[in-house]
Amino acid sequence: MFRFPIYLRASSIVAILAVSIWDPNRNYLLNSQFIENQESRRDLKIIKDKFRELKEKYNPPKHPIVLCHGLSGFDTLTLFQAPQFAWNNTENFKEYGKRLNDVSNEVGSGSVMLNYWYGIEEALKEAGCKVLTAKVPPFGTIEERAKLLDALLTEKCKEYPDKVEGERLKINLVGHSMGGLDSRYLISKIQSEDSPYEVVSLTTVGTPHHGSECADFLMSWIQNDDTIMAVCPKAIPQLTSKYLKEFNREVRNKPGVMYFSYGALMNPHGIKLFRATYEIIKSEIMKKGLKNIENDGMVSVDLARWGNYMGTLEDVDHMDLINWTNRIRATVDKVMFNQKPSFNAIALYLDIAETLSKNRF
Numbered sequence: 001m002f003r004f005p006i007y008l009r010a011s012s013i014v015a016i017l018a019v020s021i022w023d024p025n026r027n028y029l030l031n032s033q034f035i036e037n038q039e040s041r042r043d044l045k046i047i048k049d050k051f052r053e054l055k056e057k058y059n060p061p062k063h064p065i066v067l068c069h070g071l072s073g074f075d076t077l078t079l080f081q082a083p084q085f086a087w088n089n090t091e092n093f094k095e096y097g098k099r100l101n102d103v104s105n106e107v108g109s110g111s112v113m114l115n116y117w118y119g120i121e122e123a124l125k126e127a128g129c130k131v132l133t134a135k136v137p138p139f140g141t142i143e144e145r146a147k148l149l150d151a152l153l154t155e156k157c158k159e160y161p162d163k164v165e166g167e168r169l170k171i172n173l174v175g176h177s178m179g180g181l182d183s184r185y186l187i188s189k190i191q192s193e194d195s196p197y198e199v200v201s202l203t204t205v206g207t208p209h210h211g212s213e214c215a216d217f218l219m220s221w222i223q224n225d226d227t228i229m230a231v232c233p234k235a236i237p238q239l240t241s242k243y244l245k246e247f248n249r250e251v252r253n254k255p256g257v258m259y260f261s262y263g264a265l266m267n268p269h270g271i272k273l274f275r276a277t278y279e280i281i282k283s284e285i286m287k288k289g290l291k292n293i294e295n296d297g298m299v300s301v302d303l304a305r306w307g308n309y310m311g312t313l314e315d316v317d318h319m320d321l322i323n324w325t326n327r328i329r330a331t332v333d334k335v336m337f338n339q340k341p342s343f344n345a346i347a348l349y350l351d352i353a354e355t356l357s358k359n360r361f
Contacts, residue, residue: 044265044294044301045311051347052340061356063170063200064130064160068149069116070177070206070322071139071235118323123346129353132156132171136182139233142247145178146185150195153186157197168198172356174349176322177299178235180207180261180306181247188251201361202307203260203352206296206321210248210303211241213284213295214277241303258359259307262348265294266317274298274317296321310355316343 115121117133124131134152136145157169173183180202187199208215219240222228237243253259268278274297281295294301298318313321323345 044263044292045309046314047311048314049342051313051344051351052342054344054347054350058127058350058354059357060124060128060130060353061172061361063172063356063361064132065124065172065174065353065356066132066134066153067117067121068134068173068175068179068183069136070175070179071233071239116322119346120323120349123350124353127350127353130162139235141234142178142181142185142238143189144234145182146190149182149186150190153197154195157195163196168196170198170200170361172361173199173202174205174352175202175207176205177207177318178239180204180209181238181244184209184251184253184306187254187257191254199254199257201258201260201356201359203262203356204304204306205262205348205352206264206299206304206318207261207306208239208244208299208303209261209306211244212239212299212303213241213281214298215239216241217280217284253307258361260310260352260355261304261306261308262310262313262321263294263299263301263304264296264313264316264318264321265301266296266320267315272297272317273319313343313348321345321348 121131121133134149136148136152140148153171157163157171160169163169173187175181175183183199183202183204187202191197191199215236219237222232223237238247266272266274266278268275272278278295278297281297281300282293285293285295285300290302292300292302294312296304296316296318301312320343
């Protein structure tokens with residue numbers, strides 16, 4: 001029997017809990033003057049259409065890329081604590097452009113097996129990148145997840161074939177959502193001179209560096225209910241703005257490591273999975289007297305900023321960021337508008353790889 005992948009279910013849990021306590025009679029929506037205030041978009045560094053199409057060629061970075069998943073992460077078949085990794089490097093890519101597009105098209109048609117990094121891992125390999133995909137406790141705390149990530153990196157980096165004897169293996173971390181917080185904790189609190197690896201860069205995509213207003217809203221309703229708190233994943237309270245304010249005081253950026261980040265804003269019109277949470281986040285932002293209401297349905301743009309902010313992906317929600325809705329978007333855009341989707345997550349991650357290459361990582 002088909003079962004929805006665990007990431008879809010976990011995201012749905014948060015959304016359903018939020019929606020279940022959302023009172024439709026309350027004015028969560030902002031007034032039109034607030035919504036139409038274009039000043040709030042001045043510093044968003046909007047990225048529009050840049051990732052609609054794949055380029056003919058992308059230059060891979062010289063150091064391996066480690067993909068770090070967010071909350072829950074994988075299908076039920078991979079829901080366990082045991083460490084698993086797979087190093088991959090495609091050396092022969094003679095029909096590079098064609099094969100990259102084949103990967104993208106297969107994902108769009110639904111013929112690629114579902115996993116967290118839906119088609120992204122395959123495309124990075126096809127571009128010549130060395131890729132490591134990590135699995136950490138799906139609903140664990142930031143510290144728990146970071147410690148297991150360290151254990152896995154330590155194990156694999158020691159035996160990595162291209163590692164120079166006596167030198168630490170340099171790696172690039174790429175984290176989606178909570179995976180970016182795990183990575184920051186790893187870099188700041190766990191990695192040491194004795195580690196067989198050395199993180200040289202961290203790129204985060206839709207990471208709630210300063211918290212998630214959705215988590216704030218949810219916790220404000222359930223924190224005094226012992227029954228609900230007993231079954232609430234340990235990760236959720238750690239995604240609140242209150243917790244991450246303290247986290248950011250303690251978990252500082254490491255000198256010598258380059259930090260990049262991306263945010264996203266979704267279009268709330270039409271049938272959208274994150275429509276209700278989008279409105280809740282807007283309401284929470286308004287209560288704080290802030291102007292930038294833009295968010296991806298789970299994380300607002302302002303709270304996703306960290307280090308070198310690369311820009312805000314327009315008309316992209318939290319799951320678009322890892323390509324989960326690529327097939328749906330492609331079908332709707334083709335049938336309704338006779339056009340290709342304005343965003344292809346595969347193009348984003350290939351561009352991230354090329355940015356690392358340009359920075360000699």
